[in-house]
Amino acid sequence: MGKSCCQTPEPDQNAHNNPRWRSILWIALIANAAMFVVEIVAGVAADSRALQADALDFFGDAANYAISLGVAGLALAWRAKAALFKAATMLAFGLWVIGYALYGLVAGSNPEPQTMGVIGALALAVNVIVALMLFRYREGDANMRSVWICSRNDAIGNIAVLGAALSVFGTGQAWPDLLVASIMAGLALWGAAEVFVQARRELAHG
Numbered sequence: 001m002g003k004s005c006c007q008t009p010e011p012d013q014n015a016h017n018n019p020r021w022r023s024i025l026w027i028a029l030i031a032n033a034a035m036f037v038v039e040i041v042a043g044v045a046a047d048s049r050a051l052q053a054d055a056l057d058f059f060g061d062a063a064n065y066a067i068s069l070g071v072a073g074l075a076l077a078w079r080a081k082a083a084l085f086k087a088a089t090m091l092a093f094g095l096w097v098i099g100y101a102l103y104g105l106v107a108g109s110n111p112e113p114q115t116m117g118v119i120g121a122l123a124l125a126v127n128v129i130v131a132l133m134l135f136r137y138r139e140g141d142a143n144m145r146s147v148w149i150c151s152r153n154d155a156i157g158n159i160a161v162l163g164a165a166l167s168v169f170g171t172g173q174a175w176p177d178l179l180v181a182s183i184m185a186g187l188a189l190w191g192a193a194e195v196f197v198q199a200r201r202e203l204a205h206g
Contacts, residue, residue: 021137021144025065028130028151032062035126039119046115049104050161050180053097054123057157057184060093061150068147083199086146087192094188101181104174111177116165124158131155146195153187160184 036058043051064086131151138148160180167176 029065046112080202090192097185113169120161
């Protein structure tokens with residue numbers, strides 16, 4: 001019999017050139033681009049910093065998937081350089097969200113919890129599906145790992161958005177929305193550091 005489906009899959013360093021990997025990236029790219037449009041419109045309408053931050057995260061992920069498709073099949077050094085670029089975008093996203101959350105704290109905001117909850121649940125469903133498709137590739141090279149980390153962080157961020165929606169509804173205050181936006185920024189910064197370290201290691205040994 002084959003290996004148990006419950007076993008952790010072994011790293012597959014050749015998976016980046018696998019047609020299945022490319023197909024998953026295309027699905028993830030289309031799903032993230034569509035969710036960017038949905039969430040940015042809903043985030044502005046609901047005055048939710050967390051939804052707007054998540055929308056920009058979807059946009060960044062769509063761009064990252066496009067980059068991954070562009071370098072799939074190239075030498076490890078090129079894939080590692082692409083991962084460094086993606087780490088930089090994750091860093092920029094994290095810093096921007098922190099700044100935007102601070103602006104909301106000073107200027108004030110009035111997030112609408114019902115819209116936050118509905119759109120947050122839709123975003124979570126999309127990200128969980130994408131993360132499950134990418135799970136087997138989480139131990140690949142830095143480029144593949146960056147794709148997995150983005151999807152993992154997105155799913156965690158969506159759960160936080162749902163929590164923020166419940167808290168805003170329960171308290172009638174905006175601070176849970178701003179707090180979640182800050183948490184999402186922290187996830188982006190942590191993910192950027194993980195990808196950067198691995199990509200630098202691969203470039204040093206490439």
